[in-house]
Amino acid sequence: MRTVDPARFRTVLGHFCTGVTVITAHDGVAPAGFACQSFAALSLDPPLVLFCPARHSRTWPAIRDAGSFAVNVLAEEQRELSAVFGTRGTDKFGSVDWSPAPSGAPVLAGALTWIDCRLEAVHEAGDHYVVVGEVTALGEQSSGRPLLFYQGRYTTTEPVGADLGGLLAWAGPDDWL
Numbered sequence: 001m002r003t004v005d006p007a008r009f010r011t012v013l014g015h016f017c018t019g020v021t022v023i024t025a026h027d028g029v030a031p032a033g034f035a036c037q038s039f040a041a042l043s044l045d046p047p048l049v050l051f052c053p054a055r056h057s058r059t060w061p062a063i064r065d066a067g068s069f070a071v072n073v074l075a076e077e078q079r080e081l082s083a084v085f086g087t088r089g090t091d092k093f094g095s096v097d098w099s100p101a102p103s104g105a106p107v108l109a110g111a112l113t114w115i116d117c118r119l120e121a122v123h124e125a126g127d128h129y130v131v132v133g134e135v136t137a138l139g140e141q142s143s144g145r146p147l148l149f150y151q152g153r154y155t156t157t158e159p160v161g162a163d164l165g166g167l168l169a170w171a172g173p174d175d176w177l
Contacts, residue, residue, distance in 0.1 A: 014152055019037070019146050019147070019148055020037060020148065020154070021051070021073055022034065022036065022072040022074060022081070022085045023036045023039075023063060024069060024070045024072060024098075024107075025066035026100065026104040027062055031092075031093045031105075033085055033106060034085055035082050036053070038051055038128070039051045042132060047134065047135035049071060049133050049135060050131060050132050050133070051133075052128045052131065053128060053129055053131065055128060056127075063119075064122065067118065068116070068119060068136075069116075070101045070115065070116050070117070071115040071117065072114050073115075073146060074108075074112065074146065075110055075112045076144065076146065076148075078147055079147060079154050081110070082147060084096070096109070101137060103117075103137075111139070111142075112142040112146055113141045114138075114139035115135055115137075116136050116137035117136060118133060118134045119132075120132040120134045
């Protein structure tokens, strides 16, 4: 059996561009949240999403215990906000404007959109968990551009080529172009 070098693994996977989100929750006492690149749509019917917090995350237990969460999709101008939510030991909500989603989870001002979810399932997966959420409410969409992460740094992109807006809803075979 071959062993994969963790540094090389990280470098290779760094070639996969991801969006930047902030996962938030509110336990009725205080808000909690963390920056998250490991987020994806999972199912249209029922509407499910997933994200992957590290097992050693200090924020994940508060989100788990809340039983619901919001996914805030960050805009390209929200790099500093991403850095705040990606740092341990700071008052992440001290200088952030937010309003509650229907679940009570914080929706961050300026996010491109948000997805409110009920915690559906948690699966152990190596040094992370795979968290599945059932979508219960959706925010309005902004016309801004998303904040992306690629090869260890933030980036943005210009739309190129055909509109693939129906891709997520594609129910056909593996060939989608």
